Amino acid sequence: MAPFEKIGLFLLGSPADQAAIDYAGRIAELANSAKLLCVSETKDEQHAAVDPDELRTRINAALPAALHPRVELRLFDRNGLAEMLRAARDDQLDLVIRGRRLPSHQLGNPMASTRLERKAPCSTLIVPGPARVHMSRLLVPVDFSEHSRMALETAIQLAKAAGAAAHQSPQVTAAKTFTVHYGYHKTGATLAEAAANIETAVQRELDEFLVGIDTTGVQFDTLLMCSERTAQSVHEIAAARKMDMILVGSRGAPPSAAAILGETAERMLASAAIPVLVGKKKGETVGLLNALLSGL
Numbered sequence: 001m002a003p004f005e006k007i008g009l010f011l012l013g014s015p016a017d018q019a020a021i022d023y024a025g026r027i028a029e030l031a032n033s034a035k036l037l038c039v040s041e042t043k044d045e046q047h048a049a050v051d052p053d054e055l056r057t058r059i060n061a062a063l064p065a066a067l068h069p070r071v072e073l074r075l076f077d078r079n080g081l082a083e084m085l086r087a088a089r090d091d092q093l094d095l096v097i098r099g100r101r102l103p104s105h106q107l108g109n110p111m112a113s114t115r116l117e118r119k120a121p122c123s124t125l126i127v128p129g130p131a132r133v134h135m136s137r138l139l140v141p142v143d144f145s146e147h148s149r150m151a152l153e154t155a156i157q158l159a160k161a162a163g164a165a166a167h168q169s170p171q172v173t174a175a176k177t178f179t180v181h182y183g184y185h186k187t188g189a190t191l192a193e194a195a196a197n198i199e200t201a202v203q204r205e206l207d208e209f210l211v212g213i214d215t216t217g218v219q220f221d222t223l224l225m226c227s228e229r230t231a232q233s234v235h236e237i238a239a240a241r242k243m244d245m246i247l248v249g250s251r252g253a254p255p256s257a258a259a260i261l262g263e264t265a266e267r268m269l270a271s272a273a274i275p276v277l278v279g280k281k282k283g284e285t286v287g288l289l290n291a292l293l294s295g296l
Helices: 017-031 052-061 065-070 080-090 110-119 146-166 191-210 230-240 257-261 263-271 286-293
Strands: 006-011 035-041 071-076 095-100 123-128 137-141 171-178 219-226 245-249 276-279
Touching (some): 017 065, 017 095, 017 146, 035 052, 065 071, 071 080, 080 095, 146 276, 230 263, 263 276
Parallel strands (some): 006 035, 006 095, 137 171
Antiparallel strands (some): 123 276
């Protein structure tokens, strides 16, 4: 199972919280997590006071009794996002989970849902409000980077653990999109011929990328798609194959806050109807986070 020893749960005081709580409970159980830190503001989105005892009861209901002593609840008067980010840094969390409304409920500002994911110094899992806990059919878009390799290995571990617990056959699909760039006709090839040639080359790269990745214990397959819209293609694959979750690696090297998440991952988060786990190397973006938090 992926090493999610310390999990953070960011609660927004909205109906989407329950799905996040359910996923946090299942992952904490599968990983036998040592800590589940729950951060919430003292008022919900309707400005009603949050009852800490009631909230703790809701959280514990999603956990096996053995994990109840490992739950820590912190309430803040304002700026829960900043406090969640501080906790992710100071408590060295491995994963932060939060719920969100479906894209149609985001009041015309879907990119606001990526604020936590851009800045978090660890992996994040974003769960749409109506989602039910299923994690044995996982889709991983890959770009042959180290981060996407990490996401794929995490997906295999998570699918095996979830599948075994649910007595289901775990499945993992690695998907790669490619594009036929303008100017292909100068080679004398038709569009179909150019696409076939590129697909052959991409398949070769994919085979090399997969060398050394242990796929035993899961039904593993790959899929190539010719598309200029990677995020849309990933959502279409997820819907067609009835996948439970998308796992995508996040780049950490670029200097800008937006680039840290990556344009494709950001678009997936903005429009996904199923949970999306954004995999990061722990602590990789902590320098930027320190700079951001210093002004809060």
